[in-house]
Each structure stands twice: as structure tokens, then as C-alpha cells.
Amino acid sequence: MAEKGKQTMEIAYFPGCTLKNTAKRLETSALGVAKLLGLDLRELPNWTCCGTCFSLAEDNLMKQVAPIRTLSRAASLGYSVITTLCSVCYNTLKQADLFVKSDPKRLKKINTFMEEEANYEGQIAVKHFLTLLDELGEEKIKEAVKHNLNGLKVGCYYGCLLLRPQSIAIDDCEQPQIMERLMKALGAEPVYFPYQVECCGSYHTAVHPEIVARRAYRILENARENGAEIVVTSCPLCYFNLKDRQKNIKEIYSGFKPMKVSYFTEIMADAFGLTKILENG
Amino acid sequence: MRLVLKKNDGLLKKIKAISGEDIYACYQCGMCSAGCPMGQEMDLLPNQVIRLLQIGAERQVLHCRTVWLCASCFTCTARCPKGVNLARLMEGVRLFLLRTQKEDHFSPQQMVKEPLPPIALIGALRKFTT
Numbered sequence: 001m002a003e004k005g006k007q008t009m010e011i012a013y014f015p016g017c018t019l020k021n022t023a024k025r026l027e028t029s030a031l032g033v034a035k036l037l038g039l040d041l042r043e044l045p046n047w048t049c050c051g052t053c054f055s056l057a058e059d060n061l062m063k064q065v066a067p068i069r070t071l072s073r074a075a076s077l078g079y080s081v082i083t084t085l086c087s088v089c090y091n092t093l094k095q096a097d098l099f100v101k102s103d104p105k106r107l108k109k110i111n112t113f114m115e116e117e118a119n120y121e122g123q124i125a126v127k128h129f130l131t132l133l134d135e136l137g138e139e140k141i142k143e144a145v146k147h148n149l150n151g152l153k154v155g156c157y158y159g160c161l162l163l164r165p166q167s168i169a170i171d172d173c174e175q176p177q178i179m180e181r182l183m184k185a186l187g188a189e190p191v192y193f194p195y196q197v198e199c200c201g202s203y204h205t206a207v208h209p210e211i212v213a214r215r216a217y218r219i220l221e222n223a224r225e226n227g228a229e230i231v232v233t234s235c236p237l238c239y240f241n242l243k244d245r246q247k248n249i250k251e252i253y254s255g256f257k258p259m260k261v262s263y264f265t266e267i268m269a270d271a272f273g274l275t276k277i278l279e280n281g
Numbered sequence: 282m283r284l285v286l287k288k289n290d291g292l293l294k295k296i297k298a299i300s301g302e303d304i305y306a307c308y309q310c311g312m313c314s315a316g317c318p319m320g321q322e323m324d325l326l327p328n329q330v331i332r333l334l335q336i337g338a339e340r341q342v343l344h345c346r347t348v349w350l351c352a353s354c355f356t357c358t359a360r361c362p363k364g365v366n367l368a369r370l371m372e373g374v375r376l377f378l379l380r381t382q383k384e385d386h387f388s389p390q391q392m393v394k395e396p397l398p399p400i401a402l403i404g405a406l407r408k409f410t411t
Contacts, residue, residue, distance in 0.1 A: 017400065017403070018398045018400045021398065022397075022398040049403070051407075052400055052404050056300065056369045056373075057299050057300070057373075086400070088404070160354040160355060160356070163359075164355035164356065165358055165366075173359050197356075198318050198356075199352055201318075201352060202352040202353075202401075203352065203400070203402075204405070205393075205397065205401050206392045206401045206402055206405040207391060207392060207393070207409070211319075211322055214321075214322075215319075236398050
């Protein structure tokens with residue numbers, strides 16, 4: 001049992017709350033793509049919330065229990081890699097992992113507290129789905145393409161949580177290329193736009209939608225100015241802020257024209273000819 | 282002439298205990314404020330928050346909008362030439378307020394009345410409530 005993950009290359013998949021709610025399209029398309037590429041993702045049984053915002057307090061370990069319990073459960077099932085599709089979950093799990101691993105006292109304290117779980121020893125690698133695809137290599141992606149994206153001009157929007165802080169970054173935090181490489185492999189033409197790493201306003205969308213609308217306006221217009229026909233992202237919160245807040249943008253900036261926004265996995269599924277999956281999702 | 286400032290560093294000590302950050306590492310270059318995506322919404326710029334903390338001007342910091350607008354995007358943290366983690370400092374001030382006032386920054390009734398991704402709801406509750 002302990003070697004299960006290593007022998008069969010099964011990868012623990014942690015969905016998180018939003019993938020089962022507003023971001024079902026992200027999950028459906030990503031799982032379809034993963035299956036086609038031979039990535040064996042297994043949804044963790046009995047998963048719980050990751051905690052959403054990584055707690056930045058030095059003095060409150062309680063806030064780390066949710067993410068570490070998830071990692072502990074994955075480790076006790078024999079997995080060595082856990083993956084997420086949601087950028088928020090990725091950031092929280094990865095930061096919590098580094099935070100408790102960096103101090104043996106912290107790790108001991110949290111393990112003592114979670115006495116009903118197996119001890120966590122930091123043996124799990126937290127990887128975002130984009131990293132798994134990058135490790136798989138461009139050639140594998142190219143082989144799977146059925147409908148080349150024909151130079152579609154794509155603005156890859158990373159936002160914050162895949163890139164910052166640097167200790168958890170999946171790529172360079174100012175000029176990342178990981179999503180661009182993937183888009184090129186699909187036959188699309190990624191455009192560079194500086195606002196691709198700028199914050200969209202995040203959870204402020206729940207209280208101050210006008211603040212988020214102003215941020216989203218700048219991001220989308222910057223993508224458009226640089227030639228993007230569509231903006232893709234991996235984060236369900238960025239997706240909501242860039243897509244659903246366009247109606248709020250229109251209230252502030254009347255001349256604003258709609259911009260297409262999709263999950264990166266949706267245009268992958270499109271390029272791989274997995275249209276049925278997209279329709280059902 | 283010598284000017285003697287009466288410095289109140291009680292808040293600073295508490296924020297250091299919560300965040301683990303050394304505020305005196307900052308030499309006021311302004312890089313954090315130049316790149317802050319929330320800058321135009323703020324009443325104090327991030328480097329001003331630090332400066333006020335350095336000179337012990339607690340009242341302005343505890344009553345500003347800025348600490349609540351910081352969404353922990355870590356842009357300033359990634360760019361700070363002195364390695365100051367401003368995201369942690371801002372969280373330190375927020376937590377100090379939430380813990381000492383034992384009062385939420387906003388009530389769930391103030392949330393927008395429309396379907397939201399769960400991460401938006403939980404994120405706001407984690408940052409704004411005790």
C-alpha cells in the first residue's frame with residue numbers, strides 16, 4: 001500500500017470546493033485531458049477544504065490543520081504527488097507544506113494535534129496540473145492535438161497564486177512561460193501582456209465588486225491591446241472576476257467590449273477534440 | 282536643535298510577533314507602492330504604512346483602509362529589495378485588529394447578493410472576520 005503511488009504513477013487529485021461548484025467546467029475538461037494524456041489522477045477520498053487563504057500568522061498553527069491534514073491523508077494512502085487544478089488550493093497546500101516543514105517543532109506540534117491522522121513528514125510533492133503537463137513535455141501534447149488552434153492569439157493570465165511568493169512559484173514570477181509553452185504546443189500563439197501577473201482583486205469580489213471590476217478592466221484591456229483574442233486562466237476566482245465581473249466593468253466603463261475568458265484546460269480539450277466532454281460539462 | 286519623538290512601539294512588537302517581520306529593514310524605496318495593484322484604491326500607500334509603523338504613529342495605521350484592501354497578492358513581497366514581506370505585515374495589522382477588537386471587519390450580510398465561487402466567500406470570511 002505504501003508504495004502504491006510510486007509503482008503505478010497514480011497521482012492524488014485534490015479538487016477543492018470550487019471545482020465541485022462554479023468551476024465544474026475546469027474539472028471536467030482537465031480530467032478529460034489528463035485521461036487522454038495518460039495521467040492517472042485519483043480523487044482523494046474524504047477530502048476537506050484546503051483553508052482557502054493561506055494564513056500568514058506565525059503564531060497560529062490551527063489555520064494550518066486543514067491543508068496539512070489533506071497532505072497527511074494523501075501520504076498515508078501511499079501517494080508521493082498531489083495535484084490541484086485550482087490555483088488557490090495549490091498555493092495554500094504548498095505554502096502550508098513549506099511552513100510546517102521548515103520548523104521541526106511546528107511539524108511535531110501539528111502532528112500531535114492531529115492525533116487521529118498518520119504523522120505527516122513532508123513526503124508529498126504538491127504540484128499544480130500545469131507543472132504535470134510541463135513535465136510530460138511538449139511532444140506528448142502535440143501528439144494529442146486533433147484540431148490545431150491555428151494561431152489563436154491567447155493571453156495567458158496567471159494572477160498571483162501560481163507565482164507568488166517565489167518559494168512556491170511554478171515559474172518565473174514576473175515573466176512566466178509555462179502556460180505559453182503549453183499554448184504553443186496546441187498551435188495557439190500566446191501574446192505577451194504585462195498584466196498577466198497582476199492581481200484581479202481576489203475575494204474582494206464578495207464585498208467590493210467595483211474594485212474588482214476596475215482591476216479586471218485593466219487586465220483585460222491590457223490583454224486586448226497586446227492582441228489577445230481570448231484570455232485563459234487556471235484559477236476559478238480569477239475566472240469569475242475576469243468573466244462574470246465584465247457586467248460590472250460595463251457599468252463603470254461604458255465603452256468596454258466583451259472579452260472571451262476560459263480555463264486553459266477548456267481550450268486544451270477543444271484542441272484534443274474532446275468536444276463531448278465540454279458540452280456535458 | 283534635537284527633536285525627540287515619543288515613540289510608541291507596542292503595536293510594532295505585537296505585529297512582529299504575529300508576522301515575524303522586521304519592519305526596520307525597510308529603507309523606503311517605494312517599490313512596493315509603485316507595483317501595488319490596489320494602490321489607487323488605498324488611503325495610505327504600502328510604504329507609508331511601514332513608515333508610520335516605524336515612527337510609532339499607530340493611530341493612522343489602525344484606522345486606514347489600506348490594510349483591509351491588501352489581498353495578499355505578494356507582488357510587493359516578490360519585488361522588495363530588502364526582503365520585507367509586506368503581505369505578512371498587512372496580515373499582522375489585520376489580525377491585531379480582529380483579535381483585540383473581537384469584532385468582524387464586515388458582516389456576511391454586506392456581501393453581494395449573487396452566486397459566487399465558494400473560494401470568494403471563504404476567502405473574504407477568512408480575511409475579514411475573527
